[in-house]
Amino acid sequence: MPPNDAIRAIGVAYGPRLEGAVQIRFGQAGNGLRPALHTGRQRDMDLDGAVVIVTGASSGIGAATARLVAERGAKLVLAARRADRINVLAAELPDALAVPTDLRDPAQIVALVQATLDRFGRVDVLVNNAGQGLHVPVEQVRLDDLRAVTELNFYAPLLAMQAVIPSMRKQGGGAIVNVSSMTSRMVLPGVGGYSATKSALNMVSAVARKELAPDGIVVSIVYPAVTATEFHRSLAAGGMVGGGSRSVKPHTAEFVAEAILGLIASGEEEVQLTQGWG
Numbered sequence: 001m002p003p004n005d006a007i008r009a010i011g012v013a014y015g016p017r018l019e020g021a022v023q024i025r026f027g028q029a030g031n032g033l034r035p036a037l038h039t040g041r042q043r044d045m046d047l048d049g050a051v052v053i054v055t056g057a058s059s060g061i062g063a064a065t066a067r068l069v070a071e072r073g074a075k076l077v078l079a080a081r082r083a084d085r086i087n088v089l090a091a092e093l094p095d096a097l098a099v100p101t102d103l104r105d106p107a108q109i110v111a112l113v114q115a116t117l118d119r120f121g122r123v124d125v126l127v128n129n130a131g132q133g134l135h136v137p138v139e140q141v142r143l144d145d146l147r148a149v150t151e152l153n154f155y156a157p158l159l160a161m162q163a164v165i166p167s168m169r170k171q172g173g174g175a176i177v178n179v180s181s182m183t184s185r186m187v188l189p190g191v192g193g194y195s196a197t198k199s200a201l202n203m204v205s206a207v208a209r210k211e212l213a214p215d216g217i218v219v220s221i222v223y224p225a226v227t228a229t230e231f232h233r234s235l236a237a238g239g240m241v242g243g244g245s246r247s248v249k250p251h252t253a254e255f256v257a258e259a260i261l262g263l264i265a266s267g268e269e270e271v272q273l274t275q276g277w278g
Contacts, residue, residue, distance in 0.1 A: 047125075052126075058086050078097070080100070176205075179256075185223060221270045
Protein backbone atom coordinates (compact mmCIF):
# COMPACT_ATOMS: atom_id res chain seq x y z
CA MET A 1 0.00 0.00 0.00
CA PRO A 2 1.42 3.44 -0.92
CA PRO A 3 2.53 5.56 2.09
CA ASN A 4 -0.14 8.20 1.59
CA ASP A 5 -2.84 5.51 1.47
CA ALA A 6 -1.72 3.91 4.72
CA ILE A 7 -3.53 6.40 6.92
CA ARG A 8 -5.10 5.67 10.25
CA ALA A 9 -7.09 8.17 12.29
CA ILE A 10 -6.68 8.13 16.03
CA GLY A 11 -9.10 10.04 18.26
CA VAL A 12 -7.45 11.53 21.32
CA ALA A 13 -9.30 12.99 24.28
CA TYR A 14 -7.83 16.19 25.65
CA GLY A 15 -9.51 15.57 29.00
CA PRO A 16 -13.07 16.69 29.72
CA ARG A 17 -12.55 20.00 27.91
CA LEU A 18 -11.83 18.46 24.49
CA GLU A 19 -13.13 14.93 24.54
CA GLY A 20 -13.74 13.76 20.99
CA ALA A 21 -12.77 17.12 19.52
CA VAL A 22 -9.33 16.37 18.09
CA GLN A 23 -8.12 13.80 15.60
CA ILE A 24 -4.59 12.76 14.71
CA ARG A 25 -3.81 11.52 11.22
CA PHE A 26 -0.69 9.49 10.62
CA GLY A 27 0.75 7.94 7.49
CA GLN A 28 3.10 4.98 7.29
CA ALA A 29 6.38 6.09 5.74
CA GLY A 30 9.81 4.54 5.74
CA ASN A 31 10.67 2.83 9.00
CA GLY A 32 8.17 4.61 11.21
CA LEU A 33 5.10 6.77 11.50
CA ARG A 34 5.20 10.19 9.94
CA PRO A 35 2.63 12.99 10.16
CA ALA A 36 0.15 12.51 7.31
CA LEU A 37 -1.53 15.38 5.53
CA HIS A 38 -5.15 15.59 4.56
CA THR A 39 -5.89 13.87 1.26
CA GLY A 40 -5.88 15.68 -2.08
CA ARG A 41 -2.33 16.75 -2.89
CA GLN A 42 -2.23 19.97 -4.86
CA ARG A 43 1.44 20.31 -5.84
CA ASP A 44 4.90 18.91 -5.32
CA MET A 45 7.99 20.93 -4.42
CA ASP A 46 11.48 19.48 -4.69
CA LEU A 47 13.68 20.99 -1.99
CA ASP A 48 16.93 20.10 -3.73
CA GLY A 49 18.51 23.48 -4.49
CA ALA A 50 15.55 25.44 -3.08
CA VAL A 51 16.23 28.53 -0.95
CA VAL A 52 14.52 28.25 2.42
CA ILE A 53 14.23 30.86 5.19
CA VAL A 54 13.56 29.46 8.67
CA THR A 55 12.80 31.86 11.51
CA GLY A 56 13.31 30.86 15.11
CA ALA A 57 16.11 28.62 13.85
CA SER A 58 18.30 28.75 16.97
CA SER A 59 16.61 25.77 18.67
CA GLY A 60 13.65 23.43 18.76
CA ILE A 61 11.34 23.14 15.76
CA GLY A 62 13.26 25.76 13.77
CA ALA A 63 16.64 24.07 14.16
CA ALA A 64 15.14 20.64 13.46
CA THR A 65 13.44 21.97 10.33
CA ALA A 66 16.68 23.56 9.13
CA ARG A 67 18.59 20.29 9.53
CA LEU A 68 15.92 18.27 7.76
CA VAL A 69 15.63 20.75 4.90
CA ALA A 70 19.42 20.72 4.51
CA GLU A 71 19.33 16.92 4.24
CA ARG A 72 16.99 17.34 1.27
CA GLY A 73 19.53 19.55 -0.50
CA ALA A 74 18.10 23.00 0.23
CA LYS A 75 20.02 26.23 0.75
CA LEU A 76 19.26 27.62 4.19
CA VAL A 77 18.86 31.08 5.67
CA LEU A 78 18.67 30.88 9.46
CA ALA A 79 17.05 33.73 11.39
CA ALA A 80 16.95 34.20 15.16
CA ARG A 81 18.09 36.64 17.82
CA ARG A 82 20.68 34.25 19.26
CA ALA A 83 23.49 34.83 16.78
CA ASP A 84 25.87 32.38 18.44
CA ARG A 85 23.47 29.47 17.99
CA ILE A 86 22.54 30.08 14.37
CA ASN A 87 26.19 30.69 13.47
CA VAL A 88 27.08 27.27 14.92
CA LEU A 89 24.17 25.64 13.09
CA ALA A 90 25.04 27.34 9.81
CA ALA A 91 28.59 26.02 10.10
CA GLU A 92 27.21 22.48 10.43
CA LEU A 93 25.07 22.67 7.30
CA PRO A 94 26.38 22.47 3.73
CA ASP A 95 25.00 25.74 2.33
CA ALA A 96 23.55 27.99 5.02
CA LEU A 97 23.57 31.66 5.88
CA ALA A 98 22.99 32.88 9.44
CA VAL A 99 21.24 36.25 9.71
CA PRO A 100 20.80 37.42 13.32
CA THR A 101 17.31 38.92 13.37
CA ASP A 102 14.98 40.36 15.97
CA LEU A 103 11.68 39.55 14.32
CA ARG A 104 9.89 42.17 16.42
CA ASP A 105 11.70 44.79 14.34
CA PRO A 106 10.09 45.26 10.90
CA ALA A 107 13.29 46.73 9.45
CA GLN A 108 15.24 43.61 10.42
CA ILE A 109 12.67 41.39 8.69
CA VAL A 110 13.12 43.35 5.48
CA ALA A 111 16.91 43.11 5.91
CA LEU A 112 16.63 39.32 6.41
CA VAL A 113 14.84 38.85 3.09
CA GLN A 114 17.23 41.21 1.32
CA ALA A 115 20.22 39.29 2.70
CA THR A 116 18.65 36.11 1.31
CA LEU A 117 18.19 37.66 -2.13
CA ASP A 118 21.72 39.09 -2.09
CA ARG A 119 23.20 35.66 -1.28
CA PHE A 120 20.98 33.29 -3.26
CA GLY A 121 18.97 35.45 -5.67
CA ARG A 122 15.58 34.03 -4.76
CA VAL A 123 13.30 32.79 -1.95
CA ASP A 124 11.44 29.53 -2.52
CA VAL A 125 10.20 28.72 0.97
CA LEU A 126 9.50 30.71 4.13
CA VAL A 127 8.94 28.87 7.42
CA ASN A 128 7.54 31.28 10.00
CA ASN A 129 8.42 29.42 13.17
CA ALA A 130 9.55 32.06 15.68
CA GLY A 131 7.11 32.54 18.53
CA GLN A 132 6.65 32.95 22.26
CA GLY A 133 4.06 31.78 24.77
CA LEU A 134 1.93 33.70 27.23
CA HIS A 135 0.30 31.28 29.64
CA VAL A 136 -1.71 33.16 32.22
CA PRO A 137 -5.46 33.52 32.90
CA VAL A 138 -7.23 36.29 30.98
CA GLU A 139 -7.62 38.30 34.19
CA GLN A 140 -3.83 38.38 34.58
CA VAL A 141 -2.82 39.22 31.01
CA ARG A 142 -0.61 42.31 31.01
CA LEU A 143 -0.87 44.49 27.92
CA ASP A 144 2.92 44.77 27.63
CA ASP A 145 3.27 40.97 27.56
CA LEU A 146 0.42 40.56 25.08
CA ARG A 147 1.85 43.26 22.84
CA ALA A 148 5.26 41.55 22.86
CA VAL A 149 3.94 38.10 21.91
CA THR A 150 1.60 39.61 19.32
CA GLU A 151 4.57 41.30 17.67
CA LEU A 152 6.40 37.97 17.45
CA ASN A 153 3.52 35.54 16.87
CA PHE A 154 1.41 37.60 14.47
CA TYR A 155 3.03 40.79 13.21
CA ALA A 156 6.39 39.14 12.43
CA PRO A 157 5.03 36.32 10.24
CA LEU A 158 2.71 38.77 8.50
CA LEU A 159 5.58 41.12 7.73
CA ALA A 160 7.83 38.23 6.66
CA MET A 161 5.14 37.04 4.24
CA GLN A 162 4.81 40.55 2.84
CA ALA A 163 8.58 40.74 2.42
CA VAL A 164 8.91 37.51 0.40
CA ILE A 165 5.76 37.81 -1.73
CA PRO A 166 7.23 40.14 -4.41
CA SER A 167 10.20 37.86 -5.15
CA MET A 168 8.06 34.70 -5.02
CA ARG A 169 5.54 36.26 -7.39
CA LYS A 170 8.29 37.34 -9.78
CA GLN A 171 9.83 33.87 -9.90
CA GLY A 172 6.43 32.19 -10.40
CA GLY A 173 5.63 30.80 -6.98
CA GLY A 174 6.78 29.64 -3.58
CA ALA A 175 5.68 28.06 -0.32
CA ILE A 176 5.00 29.62 3.06
CA VAL A 177 4.43 27.54 6.18
CA ASN A 178 3.22 29.30 9.30
CA VAL A 179 3.66 27.51 12.62
CA SER A 180 0.54 27.96 14.72
CA SER A 181 -0.57 25.98 17.79
CA MET A 182 -3.24 23.42 18.62
CA THR A 183 -4.24 25.71 21.49
CA SER A 184 -5.75 28.01 18.85
CA ARG A 185 -8.17 25.20 17.97
CA MET A 186 -9.15 24.65 21.60
CA VAL A 187 -10.83 26.52 24.44
CA LEU A 188 -8.12 25.98 27.02
CA PRO A 189 -8.08 28.09 30.20
CA GLY A 190 -4.77 29.78 30.90
CA VAL A 191 -3.65 30.40 27.31
CA GLY A 192 -6.25 32.89 26.06
CA GLY A 193 -3.77 35.63 25.21
CA TYR A 194 -1.33 33.30 23.45
CA SER A 195 -4.09 31.46 21.60
CA ALA A 196 -5.53 34.76 20.39
CA THR A 197 -2.26 35.65 18.67
CA LYS A 198 -2.14 32.26 16.97
CA SER A 199 -5.80 32.51 15.97
CA ALA A 200 -5.00 35.79 14.25
CA LEU A 201 -2.16 34.04 12.41
CA ASN A 202 -4.55 31.26 11.35
CA MET A 203 -6.97 33.71 9.78
CA VAL A 204 -4.39 35.79 7.95
CA SER A 205 -2.81 32.56 6.67
CA ALA A 206 -6.12 31.23 5.36
CA VAL A 207 -6.90 34.51 3.61
CA ALA A 208 -3.38 34.79 2.18
CA ARG A 209 -3.69 31.26 0.81
CA LYS A 210 -6.68 32.31 -1.28
CA GLU A 211 -5.25 35.69 -2.28
CA LEU A 212 -1.86 34.35 -3.35
CA ALA A 213 -3.00 31.17 -5.11
CA PRO A 214 -3.16 32.87 -8.54
CA ASP A 215 0.54 33.74 -8.13
CA GLY A 216 1.52 30.14 -7.39
CA ILE A 217 2.33 31.00 -3.75
CA VAL A 218 0.98 28.36 -1.39
CA VAL A 219 0.37 29.24 2.26
CA SER A 220 -0.01 26.41 4.78
CA ILE A 221 -0.36 26.07 8.56
CA VAL A 222 1.00 23.45 10.94
CA TYR A 223 -0.60 23.10 14.36
CA PRO A 224 1.82 21.53 16.85
CA ALA A 225 0.70 20.58 20.34
CA VAL A 226 3.16 20.19 23.21
CA THR A 227 6.65 19.73 21.77
CA ALA A 228 9.89 18.86 23.54
CA THR A 229 11.67 22.20 23.03
CA GLU A 230 12.77 25.22 25.06
CA PHE A 231 9.42 26.92 24.42
CA HIS A 232 8.02 26.59 27.95
CA ARG A 233 11.25 27.91 29.45
CA SER A 234 10.96 31.23 27.61
CA LEU A 235 7.35 32.27 28.12
CA ALA A 236 6.53 35.96 28.32
CA ALA A 237 4.62 35.11 31.51
CA GLY A 238 3.10 32.09 33.24
CA GLY A 239 3.92 28.40 33.04
CA MET A 240 2.92 25.19 31.30
CA VAL A 241 -0.85 24.67 31.17
CA GLY A 242 -2.97 21.54 30.96
CA GLY A 243 -2.85 17.91 31.82
CA GLY A 244 -3.72 18.13 35.49
CA SER A 245 -2.32 15.09 37.26
CA ARG A 246 -1.67 13.33 33.97
CA SER A 247 1.67 13.71 32.26
CA VAL A 248 1.88 15.15 28.76
CA LYS A 249 3.67 13.10 26.10
CA PRO A 250 5.26 15.74 23.87
CA HIS A 251 6.23 15.37 20.25
CA THR A 252 9.85 15.75 19.28
CA ALA A 253 10.91 18.81 17.32
CA GLU A 254 11.91 16.44 14.53
CA PHE A 255 8.36 15.09 14.32
CA VAL A 256 7.00 18.60 13.79
CA ALA A 257 9.76 19.31 11.26
CA GLU A 258 8.62 16.27 9.25
CA ALA A 259 5.12 17.73 9.20
CA ILE A 260 6.45 21.08 7.97
CA LEU A 261 8.36 19.43 5.14
CA GLY A 262 5.26 17.44 4.28
CA LEU A 263 3.31 20.66 3.86
CA ILE A 264 6.04 22.20 1.73
CA ALA A 265 6.06 19.15 -0.52
CA SER A 266 2.30 18.72 -0.83
CA GLY A 267 0.95 22.25 -0.64
CA GLU A 268 -1.85 21.11 1.68
CA GLU A 269 -3.65 23.80 3.63
CA GLU A 270 -2.91 22.46 7.11
CA VAL A 271 -1.86 19.60 9.32
CA GLN A 272 -2.89 19.23 12.95
CA LEU A 273 -0.66 17.42 15.42
CA THR A 274 -1.63 16.41 18.92
CA GLN A 275 -0.27 14.37 21.79
CA GLY A 276 -1.58 11.85 24.28
CA TRP A 277 -1.79 12.02 28.02
CA GLY A 278 -0.12 9.56 30.37
